[in-house]
Amino acid sequence: MEKDNNENHHQEHYFEGVEKLLEVWFTRKDGAIQHCDLRKVPREKWVSMLKIVRCEIISMTRNDTIDAYVLSESSMFVSKRRIILKTCGTTTPLLCLKSLLYLVQRYAGYDEVQDLFYSRKNYKRPELQQEPHRTFADEAALLDAMFHDGAAYCLGAVNRDCWYLYTLNPYASPAGHSLSALLAGAADGDDGFGASDGEEGTDGSSSDGGCDGIEDSGSDGADSSDDSLDLRTMNLSGLNKRNVSQRYSISLGGGRGSSTSEADQTLEIMMSDLDPEVMKIFTKQFSANAAEATQKSGIDKILPNVTIDDYLFDPCGYSMNGVLKNGEYMTIHITPEAKFSYVSFESNIPQSSYMDVIARVLETFRPGKFIVTSFANKASVVEDTHKDLLNADILSEFKRRDIQYCHLKNYDLTYALYSKFPS
Template identity: 25%
Template sequence: MSLFFEGAEKKLEVVISDSGPNLRDLGVDFWHALVASADADILSQISNDHLDSYILSESSLFVWDKKLIMLTCGGTRLVNALMHLIQVLGVDAISFVSFQRKNEFIAALQPSTFAEDIALIRQHISGKAYRIGHLDSHHHYLFHSPNPYANALEEKNCELLMYHISGDIAAYLRSQGQNAEVIRQQLRLAELFSGFTLDDHLFSPLGYSVNGIKDDKYFTIHISPQEQSAYVSIETNLDLANYPYPVFAKLLERLQPSSWDIIGFNLAHEESDFPVHLCLGSCSITTSLGYNIHFSHYQQRCQEVLIPEFM
């Protein structure tokens, strides 16, 4: 039986009110406890004058003075990190919450559903929830609180989610004796993210994560290369529409997924450099806060050869 790991991530974004604490002053013990509440661990950290970046046993955490973004995969329950934050800081310290989930490969293995997660959130914070995409295909769930915050409409974020990668890099990621520096070179991270400080981790038996920070900007890449459930996520707050490199197009070219999703927050994406593809569905939402969300699901225009898996 092939290895399986649930790479699909949950994402939490929290903005702290002006009267709330500076998150970066809370100390490393606070963050270890918060991450542990979601059933994950901190593996490493890098920092600059603007933010702290943590590689987790399941994805990543980024902390600015008044904002955090946390992603977890596997069997974690990320909503518990928000509950921990509310318990320690108080709900009045929280100005804005966004909670996002991607449908999982095997949802039955998860400790909770999106509906159960937002029911817990709504005991403390009101908000609106959406599903984007069909239930029998790739789909995403999003919850956000109703209260706007400063700079919300100026902030940009974009996510690229790949499924069933193939080619030479995918083969290397599934091989024995991998090296993190080789993966950096294969993905050409120094070219795509020039000037970024990088922190990466190779997981056993398979898996690779990298965080990068430069000033107040970040990117993160998580690769679960297991053949029957291969999943890659890339996320950044770079303004890719005005960035000198077509980051997503280059990573699609190198990792060769059979299909992929792109979610842009206040940022539309450019498709011209993508591999030959079909856009199977798209959606644009303007939230009550004026925040624009763009979602598209793509498939390579080629015939995929399916391999039966013995059970």
């Protein structure tokens, strides 16, 4: 990825692989959602929304239940009533939230947010992020300004590796959040895009750098004058530049916005300190194209029967989305540079134990350290990942450094951190 001229010349190249995830579930107050569908939003409107986020669509694959987009900075998944937007680098996904709500209200037929999740791993270089994404406190404050019942959590050691989650508190507010109320305060006819709505730009940013109507209530206390802030712009008209799509997989996919009768589960593996020999595969020097990298690495063997949409960046970096029947998906993003190597894997496939999938992923990428998160609601066939991860013999090559378990109203969450001996 090319650096902006505003960045200090003495600063060495760095790309933040850790991703920010925004996932939103929608419904109707009257329950009549049979004719509602997020996939009714026109593609050009997604393009306009993503300019606010500072990324764009590279490719798309779909089946009867899900549209999967590979982005210049990670991925977006759109199904009937759920959108997952996960972006890495110095993107700004929270700034598109009001624009997203507007598009859903206008095109998809929903009138309420049923549930919302925002999550990410801690950054390696937080000072390079753009507001409001430098600190989780700022991100949570922005969301609190819109949602009165949000709850913010941190799993893991706050001074080491950790994982942040913001979600709506199901104990405090069982009802949905009206889109009209959430969009209140915008000028009459304002769609949240400002002057850029409908315009096909390639600079990767909106005309005002944000979303009209969103108050950045979390900026107090942040050092907005930090000289090291990465202000590079995304020259997305030339995707052969180093627009590496890398994301940490902090997905909160699946049906957590639904009733407990709808099964939902998500496995996420966030890996760092990767084997240099494996990482070479994801460079143009060692692989001619994405299909070759997918085959050489064995990514195509991690899960069977996946329709793969993959992309190899120039000079390095890799992204893939895979879709299965019934809205199941798999996604991998890779930043291969040795000094800040990062790989993320995520899938919402239903199976009783994830340990075989975890083993295949670790064998494929050979990390020195990784985080696992697992979500499952009461209807899920995933039985007890927490007990599996507590079994020290299962991942004998690694030492478990941390494990936490949360029992929330509709789902169970496990967080665990592992590293190789003797690190």
